[in-house]
Amino acid sequence: MNTFVCIKRVPDTSEAEVKVDASGKDVDSSKFSFDINDADNYAVEEAILIKEKVGGTVKVVCMGPKDSDVMIRMALAKGGDSAIRIDDPRINVIDPLQVAKVLAATIKGQEFDLVLTGCMASDDGNMAVGVALAEELGIPHAAMVKKVELGEGKVKVHRELEGGLSEVVEMNLPAVLTIQTGINEPRYAPIKGIRMAQKKELKVLTLDDLGLSENDVNEAASLVELKNLYIPEVVSHAEIIEGEPEQKAEILAEKLVKGGLL
Amino acid sequence: MGNVFVIAEHRQGLLRDISLEMLTVASQVTQQNGGDVVAVLLGSGVDSLADKLAGYSDKVLYVDDPLFADFNAEKYQRVLVELIKQNNPELVMIGHTTQGVDIAPALAVEMKIPFVTDVIQIEFADGKLQPVRQYYQGKVNANFAFKGESPYLITLREATLEVPEPSKKGAIEKIDSPLKEDIEYRRFIEYVEAEVGDVDITQSEILVAVGRGIREEKNMPMIEELAKAINADICGSRAATDAGWLDHDRQVGTSGKTVKPKLYIAIGISGAFQHLAGMKGSKTIVAINKDPDAPIFSVADFAIIDDLFKVVPKLTEKLKELKG
Numbered sequence: 001m002n003t004f005v006c007i008k009r010v011p012d013t014s015e016a017e018v019k020v021d022a023s024g025k026d027v028d029s030s031k032f033s034f035d036i037n038d039a040d041n042y043a044v045e046e047a048i049l050i051k052e053k054v055g056g057t058v059k060v061v062c063m064g065p066k067d068s069d070v071m072i073r074m075a076l077a078k079g080g081d082s083a084i085r086i087d088d089p090r091i092n093v094i095d096p097l098q099v100a101k102v103l104a105a106t107i108k109g110q111e112f113d114l115v116l117t118g119c120m121a122s123d124d125g126n127m128a129v130g131v132a133l134a135e136e137l138g139i140p141h142a143a144m145v146k147k148v149e150l151g152e153g154k155v156k157v158h159r160e161l162e163g164g165l166s167e168v169v170e171m172n173l174p175a176v177l178t179i180q181t182g183i184n185e186p187r188y189a190p191i192k193g194i195r196m197a198q199k200k201e202l203k204v205l206t207l208d209d210l211g212l213s214e215n216d217v218n219e220a221a222s223l224v225e226l227k228n229l230y231i232p233e234v235v236s237h238a239e240i241i242e243g244e245p246e247q248k249a250e251i252l253a254e255k256l257v258k259g260g261l262l
Numbered sequence: 263m264g265n266v267f268v269i270a271e272h273r274q275g276l277l278r279d280i281s282l283e284m285l286t287v288a289s290q291v292t293q294q295n296g297g298d299v300v301a302v303l304l305g306s307g308v309d310s311l312a313d314k315l316a317g318y319s320d321k322v323l324y325v326d327d328p329l330f331a332d333f334n335a336e337k338y339q340r341v342l343v344e345l346i347k348q349n350n351p352e353l354v355m356i357g358h359t360t361q362g363v364d365i366a367p368a369l370a371v372e373m374k375i376p377f378v379t380d381v382i383q384i385e386f387a388d389g390k391l392q393p394v395r396q397y398y399q400g401k402v403n404a405n406f407a408f409k410g411e412s413p414y415l416i417t418l419r420e421a422t423l424e425v426p427e428p429s430k431k432g433a434i435e436k437i438d439s440p441l442k443e444d445i446e447y448r449r450f451i452e453y454v455e456a457e458v459g460d461v462d463i464t465q466s467e468i469l470v471a472v473g474r475g476i477r478e479e480k481n482m483p484m485i486e487e488l489a490k491a492i493n494a495d496i497c498g499s500r501a502a503t504d505a506g507w508l509d510h511d512r513q514v515g516t517s518g519k520t521v522k523p524k525l526y527i528a529i530g531i532s533g534a535f536q537h538l539a540g541m542k543g544s545k546t547i548v549a550i551n552k553d554p555d556a557p558i559f560s561v562a563d564f565a566i567i568d569d570l571f572k573v574v575p576k577l578t579e580k581l582k583e584l585k586g
């Protein structure tokens with residue numbers, strides 16, 4: 001089983017203050033810390049589990065700046081065989097359909113049975129690249145996968161639906177699966193693997209290497225335009241409890257008990 | 263403007279809420295700018311669903327065929343391409359749901375049409391549709407514009423509005439399936455129900471909910487002690503269940519349970535929309551989070567903006583004292 005796994009480097013903004021930059025179309029990311037996208041981490045683990053079970057290769061694909069190499073090497077340390085990073089400032093990363101086009105051009109023509117992506121990138125939340133990639137490659141897909149069972153020329157997957165329900169779907173290979181978090185328990189990279197990963201192949205490609213023209217994937221070629229970003233006003237009716245942390249706890253406790261909430 | 267196509271979503275014989283939510287948004291859009299709301303339904307034995315949709319649309323276009331007994335994204339795509347080409351709507355709406363995200367991106371690629379995902383609102387600027395979406399888990403909003411010719415395609419976020427009573431009486435038109443044969447490269451096999459756990463959190467009166475903010479499993483006893491002091495059950499965000507700190511049946515949100523307790527205490531939970539959808543109906547919501555911009559505060563009644571590790575132990579102590 002030869003698998004491609006697509007990974008993206010994303011900022012952790014869960015605790016960070018996000019500010020729109022001077023262009024009005026991007027945010028100031030100078031203070032963010034970055035790492036592999038959560039769902040992609042599970043996709044890497046799933047690809048490696050498949051390789052350990054039935055053999056084959058795992059190739060990592062990432063479109064992103066040089067800083068992504070640390071995260072790519074981690075995926076190689078866990079068991080990936082080689083990696084391709086696409087780095088070209090002409091690509092419009094706002095449009096998931098254009099990102100998919102670039103990833104498809106990277107994978108097309110190579111031998112593979114499966115392509116795994118995360119179901120969602122936590123920064124843009126598009127939930128679109130994997131399914132668009134399948135269409136570009138002209139192969140079947142299933143989104144929101146939380147269990148994979150391989151068969152002869154086929155793959156059976158559980159798609160996670162709302163409310164805890166899942167549906168079982170069977171597809172012909174090759175196929176694209178978008179992997180949902182919680183499907184497995186991502187491993188830590190072993191020390192020995194980290195050393196070995198330094199020697200594994202990591203190719204860096206541009207649009208020219210992929211045979212794509214700038215006019216396929218740049219901002220002008222996109223059918224949508226990001227006009228501007230703004231910080232949403234948080235409409236909150238909450239009573240904000242003030243004081244030192246311990247005082248806040250005491251005030252809340254009193255409100256809950258005296259207010260008859262407990 | 264032209265018509266708005268709303269691709270209705272249903273499962274196991276029931277319309278999903280997102281269908282009527284989309285029709286409500288579509289009605290707002292057409293009220294201001296003209297055009298009809300057309301509900302598009304693909305299913306088998308779905309006459310009653312078509313009736314229900316008619317209460318919210320100007321027209322219901324539906325295919326009733328055994329080929330659509332179960333959901334299959336590839337079949338939906340084949341049929342939607344045909345229907346969109348034949349009817350040329352200005353805007354096509356699909357739910358930003360596990361079903362919608364399985365169809366919409368491929369449909370956009372095949373038809374080469376402008377596409378914006380997870381739209382929370384549709385505005386107008388210079389007489390043009392302007393979808394609004396978010397980045398960074400709700401911390402930034404973005405105004406988008408479509409370029410070029412319609413049709414335009416969006417996926418719409420679920421659970422962002424209240425659906426009013428039905429007020430329309432759309433014409434219902436049943437059409438033959440443009441798809442004549444089953445496809446073999448993707449097949450629906452069966453549904454698998456969620457596992458049932460020891461506690462049904464949908465029945466709990468008081469819930470203490472934990473998120474990634476507690477960092478490690480070894481901090482769970484701190485939460486358990488609080489829960490014990492006030493007789494609460496423990497639930498959590500997806501981050502907490504994915505990490506294995508809690509069983510999956512304790513997850514609150516779109517892919518977990520919808521809860522409406524008397525009191526919901528969210529600790530170290532950011533409040534992603536998938537989480538909010540499952541708990542915002544709680545009677546009283548307390549949020550403890552050190553990030554003042556955390557979206558959880560948008561639904562909270564009481565907010566403590568601080569380090570949970572300093573607040574929670576003291577809260578437990580004080581509650582024990584007051585209740586003791």
Ligand SMILES: Cc1cc2nc3c(=O)[nH]c(=O)nc-3n(C[C@H](O)[C@H](O)[C@H](O)COP(=O)(O)OP(=O)(O)OC[C@H]3O[C@@H](n4cnc5c(N)ncnc54)[C@H](O)[C@@H]3O)c2cc1C
Pocket residue numbers: 014015119120144472473474475476498499500501502513514515516517518519529530531532533534535536537540550551552553556568569570571
């Ligand atoms: C299809 C799909 C379905 C999903 N379904 C669900 C669902 O059903 N339920 C669900 O919950 N999620 C769901 N998610 C995931 C969701 O998008 C979020 O990733 C998730 O809810 C985040 O969990 P969290 O708030 O615990 O973690 P984070 O977003 O990482 O937030 C952690 C919070 O803890 C705070 N914090 C950290 N340290 C401290 C401290 N010392 N003191 C105080 N506060 C602190 C931070 O400020 C932050 O706000 C789904 C995602 C997808 C793609």
Ligand SMILES: Nc1ncnc2c1ncn2[C@@H]1O[C@H](COP(=O)(O)O)[C@@H](O)[C@H]1O
Pocket residue numbers: 006007008009037039040061062063064096099116117118119120121122124125126127128129130
């Ligand atoms: N720049 C990128 N490089 C590699 N993979 C990507 C990139 N952007 C998105 N993906 C993949 O597509 C998935 C879904 O992303 P999105 O549609 O942006 O939510 C991610 O989880 C990744 O697996």
